[in-house]
Amino acid sequence: MRYIRPMTETKESNILLEAVALRKEYPRVVALDHLDLAVRAGEVVGLLGPNGAGKTTALRMFASILTPTSGRAAVCGFDTSTEALKAKQQLGFLSGDTALYKRLSPREALRYFGRLHDMEDVLIESRSAALIERLGMGDFADRHCEMLSTGQQQKANIARTLVHDPPVLILDEPTVSLDIVTGSFILETIRRARAEGKAVLFSTHIMSEAEYLCDRIVVIHKGRVCAAGTRDELRARTGAVSLAEAFLQLVGETVDIDTPSDNPEISCVGE
Amino acid sequence: MRWRIALAIFRKELLETVRDRRTLVVMLILPVVLYPLLLIGFMQVASHQVSQLHAMEGLVAVVGEIPEALTEVLAADGEKPAADQLNLKLLQLEQSPPAPATLGDDVEDPEVDALTGWTHEVLKNVEAHAVLVIAGDSQERLEREDTSSIVILYDNTIDESRAVNDRLFALLQSYRAQVVLERLAQHPDLSEDFFLPLRIFDENIAQPHKRGGYLAGRVLPLILIMMVLLGAFYPAVDLTAGEKERGTMQTLLTAPAQPLEIIFGKFMTVFCVSMASAMANLASMAAAFAWVVRGLPGESEIAFRIDAGTIGMVFLQLIPIALLFAALMMAVAVFARSYKEAQNYLTPVYMLIIIPVTMVGLPGVKLTGFTAGVPVLNVVLLMRDLMSEPPRLEMLTLVLIANVGYSVLALVVAVRIFTTEQILLGGHGGLGDIFRMRPTIDGVRRATPALSVSVFCIALVVLLYLGTMVQEANLIWGMAVTQWGLLLAPVLVLVMALKLDARETFMLRLPSLWGWVAAIILGLTSWAVLGTFASWLQNLVLPVPAAFEQMMEKALGLGDVDYPDPLLLLVFSVSPGICEEFLFRGLIMAGLRPVLKRWSTILLVSLMFGIFHISIYRILPTMIVGIVVTLVAYQTRSIWTGVLLHVINNATLLMVSKHSMSKPAPADVPPVDASSFFLPIPWQGTEVRWPVMSVYIVLFAAGLIVLMLATRDRPEDLDTAAVPKESP
Structure with missing residues (x-):
């Protein structure tokens, strides 16, 4: 269908x-x-x-x-x-578990993804430099990614997502x-x-x-x-005070529809 | 496909690979170190063994009294042995059995036989390396100018024993010549020439580089191929499964690059690394031969040229091989989700490549039009030839073209695999599912591919050991026990134990009337059509030796014992028809059907069926018959047509061979005998007469047409029945 x-x-x-x-x-x-x-x-x-x-x-x-x-x-x-x-x-796509190439530096990774986006090398260099500056990556832009901390890696990942200005x-x-x-x-x-x-x-x-x-x-x-x-619409619809509560109610409702027996955990919080 | 994108991927992958120490070690350092070490080690071991053999004292245990003159010859040898000759020492062992009084002119003398047991003991305890048996009447016979026999007992499998025998034999020959001369001296009327009608010289005319090339050609190509394989292995795994494992594959897939560009970039990297590895190996090999070998003892024996031309030609041949390996390994490794998984998947690929390579060692395997078409083997054979002979241009091109063809094929398959989303993401589907035992789909328990493959392997092993054992004990009963007890019964028990749907697994439906008709026609004609075709093809690929044909006849109950026809038919036609069908067209095919397309299923089942008949000479003919049987069973969705076809085929084949064999034609009668309805059977190797043959071919084709017409809509039903239904 x-x-x-x-x-x-x-x-x-x-x-x-x-x-x-x-x-x-x-x-x-x-x-x-x-x-x-x-x-x-x-x-x-x-x-x-x-x-x-x-x-x-x-x-x-x-x-x-x-x-x-x-x-x-x-x-x-x-x-x-x-x-x-x-x-x-x-499109720029980033996920929490996205890894970078261990044996490339952030700058090389940016160059690589710039090329994959079919950008001119000059443009790639200027964009990379700007992003490295803006995200404060100057200290580690030329070190291999396997040497970087998780935070530094995620910054490099953000830069990678933004390199082609999507x-x-x-x-x-x-x-x-x-x-x-x-x-x-x-x-x-x-x-x-x-x-x-x-x-x-x-x-x-x-x-x-x-x-x-x-x-x-x-x-x-x-x-x-x-x-x-x-947010306000969801809260109003469920009558909940916080978004978290609204969310749990919404999810709890669906659980109730799918499984006839009440899910104790959800209903407990819902009250 | 945008080349600059593929190029960007290639540059990045290459950069990353070069920065990986593992790859560098395998690619460059290993070959640079390997070849010199290997050569030096090889030559040192060889020269050590030779010198050890020369330094050794050959111990000869003497049984009986040595004639005086012979003692002198042997003793003279002991005093001043030449540098490369073995020094012999004669011994009289304490527990030495008495010498036979006399020896006939037959080596199979019972007196000598009695001594072999003792000789075994002596050789085992290294009390002596050989035993010299001299009859009690030797001295006397020699004196009265009679012939006396001397026997050397030795063990060919022991190096020292063989060397002592060679030396002893040479000395005895010179002693014999000496005796002849002495006797001649007594008869002035006879000239020496009378006893020397022939002077025989043999001289090895192979040039030194060819002799060396022959040796090197057996070892070096194997190593070279393995190194190219190894060179492709790490990057192929790293760029596919490794990328998935590290979590960068998804990032790459979100970038605007087409799958084709990604594959080409990666593929070129694997290829380049593999090629670089090949180059490093070749260079190191050449350097090792040029510098290291020179000046080592025994140089004249092994030295040979690997000149620039040879290197160039070998390099050229390695290009398609590296392409093939790169495509093959990537196509397999991409199914894996992790490095470890990829290694598991690639192990069978490795084996698959090594098997043809090891065939180089088989006697008589040469580079011919046929072997030039076998991937990998062809290059190994070609390299072997290149190292000892001038190059043959037609073979060079043939091998190159064949391998380019295979590599393109492998690449096409790799591209197809890569463009499947699930495989690249490593989520659902893929090779993992194929190998997983998961007998339940949609609540119906069905056989799985893993089950099929396992059952096949177990059946093969059972047949190899238990089957041959019971058949050796008694042919007829052994066959019956193998078929019903070792094949059919376990299959039925297994299906019951796993609670598989028996009707679905064994295809226990009745076919339509036309299905029966097709099976009967094909059954009656296939022995002639397929048999002839198979024997023609077999002769082209691997001619069957006469000894094997005789063995086959014996194994089919057509040997010396004359079994009654009904018994033969029951054991060799009805019972395999039923039992083998339930195994192959039943359980094994049931597991493969859901995951493979129609022809892949048929070919794979037939190949297994061929392999199941154990002999290398029977794989091809059995597989060809298997294809028709499988096709019929598959198309009619019924095992019964398969059983019928199998039974009829075996029965006709058996009866034709038995009755055409029992009245051998006299030699002077021309082979074309119009009165003979029966065609010569395939394994008799006689040509088939075309007028009769053409009738068979027409009937056979008619059978196929009837089959296809009668089952036009069926195969699709079969597929969908086995494939999981669409979710509601």
């Missing part, structure tokens, strides 16, 4: 990232079902959900790493499966396993990207991050969207 709605006109509504009825299934499991989503320029949208909810699958389809089973995803109007190359060129950023749990200093540094980078007019989609299961950053939030659980809207 394939149902595709026509994509909304990107330029008019300023939508840079869009998903329509996006679905991904594997031989024995449906990882994501019917995701509708739009992120406009200068907007940060959070994808919230517990582990295994389908967040990473969704983001990977935006990044053209996975092909949707049905539905469509587009970056700046380019379909991620049929125009993957163009879509990828508009209009769209996709961040898959970018702060996972980072200390608080680097974590907040990344959050600041996201705010700054928003200020620069980029569209940012990021996934997390940390409520405070979502609360702090997101203009809108999409909550997914077991591959399905259970709620979408601004």
Whole structure:
């Protein structure tokens, strides 16, 4: 069963990232079902959900790493499966567990990814220098990545994501396993990207991050969207005081629908 | 495909690889150290062994009384042995058995036989290296100008014993010549020439470099191939599974590079490293021969030229081999999620490459039109030739073209694998699933590929050991026990124990009427059509020796014992028809069907079927028949057509060979005998007459057409039945 709605006109509504009825299934499991989503320029949208909810699958389809089973995803109007190359060129992708090449220095890694984006060498050098300056990477820009601390590596990763100045950023749990200093540094980078007019989609299961950053939030659980809207809308809908509470209620509801017996843990917190 | 992107990937991968110490060690340092050490070590060991043998004193235990004159000859040798000759010492051992009174002209003399046991003991305890047996009447016979026999007992497998025998034999020959001269002196009417009708000289005319090249050609190509393989191994794993393990593969996939560009960049890196490794090895090898070997003792024996031309030609031949290895290893390693997993997956690939390489050691394996088409083996053979002979241009090009072909093929496969999303991400699917034992799909318990392969291997081992054992005890009963007890019964028990769906596993459906018809037609004609084709092909590839044909006839109950026809049919046609079908077209095919396409399944099952018949001469014919049997069973989705075809095929083959053999044609009758309906059987090697043959071919083709028409829609059903259903 394939149902595709026509994509909304990107330029008019300023939508840079869009998903329509996006679905991904594997031989024995449906990882994501019917995701509708739009992120406009200068907007940060959070994808919230517990582990295994389908967040990473969704983001990977935006990044053209996975092909949707049905539905469509587009970056700046380019379909991620049929125009993957163009879509990828508009995109910076970062995840918490992304590693860098151990035997390359951050500067060499930037050069490499610049070339993969088909940039001129002169442009790559100037962009890299600017990013190294801005992210404070001067001390370690020419050391091999295997010598760097986790925080330094993640900074290098951010630089790698931004080297081609993409209009769209996709961040898959970018702060996972980072200390608080680097974590907040990344959050600041996201705010700054928003200020620069980029569209940012990021996934997390940390409520405070979502609360702090997101203009809108999409909550997914077991591959399905259970709620979408601004923080206040979600809170109002669930009658919860905090976003965390709202989230738990939303997720708890879905659990109740799927399994007839009450999930004691969820319902306990919900009260 | 944008070349500059591929180039960017290539440059980065190369940079990273060069910065990896492991690669550098394998690529450069190992070869630079390996060859000089290997050569020096090899030559030292060789010269040490030779000198040790020369320094040794050959102990000869004498049984009986040595004739006086012979004692003098042997003693004279002991006084002044030449530098390269063995010094012999005669012994009279204490527990020496009595010498035989007389010896006939037969070596199989019972008196001598009685001594071998004692000789074994003597050699085992190194009391002596050989035993010289002299009959009691030797002296007397010599005196009256009669012939006397002398026997040397030695063990060919012991180096020292062999050396002593050689020396002793030479001395005895010179003694014999001396006796002849003495006798001639008594008869002035006879000239010396009378006893010397022939002077025989043999001289090894191989030039020194060829002699050396012959030796080096057996060892060095193997090492060179292994080093190219090793050179490709580390980067191939590092750039695929290694990249996944480190978590950088996903980063790379989010960059706007097409899979093809990524593969080419990586592939070129692996290829370059492998080639660089080959170059380093060649250079080191040449240098080692040029400088290290020179001046070592025994130089004249082993020295040979590896000149610039040879190096150049070897290098040229290594290019497609490096391409092939790079593509092959990457195609396999990309399935793995980690370094360790990749190493596990690559072990069989390694074995697969080494097996043809070791075949170089088999006697008579030469570079021919056929072997030039066998990848890897062809290059090893070519390099062996290049080191001892002037190059043959046609072989050079043939090998090059063949290997370029294989490498392109491997590359195409690698590209296809790379462009599959699941494999690159290392998530679902892939080789891991194929090897995993997971008998339940959608609630129905089915055989898995892992199960099929395991069952095949176990059956093969059981057949090799238990099967041959019981068949040696009694052919007819042994066959029956093997088929029913060792093959069918365990298969049935296994299917029950694993609670597999027996109907699905064994395809226990009845075929349509036309399915039966096709099986019967093919069964009646395949022995002639396929048999002839197979024997033609077999002769082209690997001619069957006559001894094997006789052995085969014996194994099929067509030997000396005349078994009644019904018994032969029961044991060699009905029972294998049932038992082997349940194993191959049943359980083994059931596991492979869901994961492979139609022809891959058929070919793999047939190949296993061929291998199962154990002999290297039977793989090809059995596989060809297997293809038809498998095809019929697969198409009709029924094991019964397979059983029927198998039974009929075996029965016709058996009866034809038995009855055409029992009345051998007289030699003067021309081979074309119109009255004979039966065609010569394939393994008799006689040509088949075309008029009769063409009828068989037409019928055979008709059988195939009936089969395909009758089962047009079936195979798809079969596939979907086995593949997991779509999720709702």
